[in-house]
Amino acid sequence: MTSLQIIFLATAAATLISSLMVVTARNLVHAALWLIVSLFTVAVLFVLLEAGFLAAVQVVLYIGAIAILIIFAIMLTRRVMQDTGPQTNRQWWLSALIAAALLAALIFTLSQVQYPLSTAGVPDDSLRTLGRALVDPNQYMLPFEVASVLLLVALIGSIVVAGDRK
Amino acid sequence: MIPLSWYLTLAAAVFCVGLYGVLARKNAVAILMGIELMLNAVNINLVAFWHYLTPTLASGQMFAIIVFTVAAAEAAVGLALIISIYRRRNTVVAEEIDLMKW
Numbered sequence: 001m002t003s004l005q006i007i008f009l010a011t012a013a014a015t016l017i018s019s020l021m022v023v024t025a026r027n028l029v030h031a032a033l034w035l036i037v038s039l040f041t042v043a044v045l046f047v048l049l050e051a052g053f054l055a056a057v058q059v060v061l062y063i064g065a066i067a068i069l070i071i072f073a074i075m076l077t078r079r080v081m082q083d084t085g086p087q088t089n090r091q092w093w094l095s096a097l098i099a100a101a102l103l104a105a106l107i108f109t110l111s112q113v114q115y116p117l118s119t120a121g122v123p124d125d126s127l128r129t130l131g132r133a134l135v136d137p138n139q140y141m142l143p144f145e146v147a148s149v150l151l152l153v154a155l156i157g158s159i160v161v162a163g164d165r166k
Numbered sequence: 167m168i169p170l171s172w173y174l175t176l177a178a179a180v181f182c183v184g185l186y187g188v189l190a191r192k193n194a195v196a197i198l199m200g201i202e203l204m205l206n207a208v209n210i211n212l213v214a215f216w217h218y219l220t221p222t223l224a225s226g227q228m229f230a231i232i233v234f235t236v237a238a239a240e241a242a243v244g245l246a247l248i249i250s251i252y253r254r255r256n257t258v259v260a261e262e263i264d265l266m267k268w
């Protein structure tokens with residue numbers, strides 16, 4: 001068991017435990033904080049996968065923007081008796097069954113496939129390749145611009161939907 | 167060396183935990199948190215496949231960046247919708263938002 005594997009097992013355990021706490025916490029703010037822990041462990045996994053840029057984007061974007069947005073929404077939609085009582089609806093056992101069945105099916109399917117593993121490692125200039133690919137007209141410039149338009153549309157839509165109609 | 171199957175199993179497990187969160191929780195914001203968990207699991211999968219199958223290309227990381235962008239846009243719009251619903255109906259419990267139910 002190499003040290004890298006030990007680090008991966010510790011991070012994977014942290015991810016799973018924090019994800020389980022997200023979906024089972026009674027207090028919604030606690031669930032949001034456990035979500036932040038879970039997102040951070042995923043960033044650690046990205047570092048293990050030698051995708052440093054994605055790890056930084058994960059921390060800044062998911063934790064710094066989306067998780068904060070979720071906490072704001074929790075603050076703006078509080079009701080007085082919200083944190084007491086069960087947080088699951090009547091069909092929670094069926095949901096657990098479906099999730100467990102899907103997990104079994106996924107693990108079974110994943111074990112059947114032979115992946116064409118590449119012998120090359122991650123090159124040193126992978127970030128430069130990614131940067132060039134984002135603005136190269138022959139590569140991913142169009143998805144990049146479409147993603148920008150999508151963000152603009154989401155921005156305008158959120159302001160219109162959540163704005164005060166006074 | 168960490169085998170690829172470990173990453174895929176972890177991503178599958180996080181995906182199923184998020185799926186349980188979406189299906190079993192009452193609060194609409196909690197459902198959105200489950201959706202974010204599922205999108206994170208997909209990202210783990212994408213980056214793991216990029217690292218082990220095609221590390222010299224940029225397409226794996228590009229796919230993950232697009233998933234990040236779509237997740238951010240969807241979280242913003244979803245939370246705006248939840249806030250708007252709360253303003254009108256004064257509830258965010260998914261069972262009580264049943265105006266269009268049969």
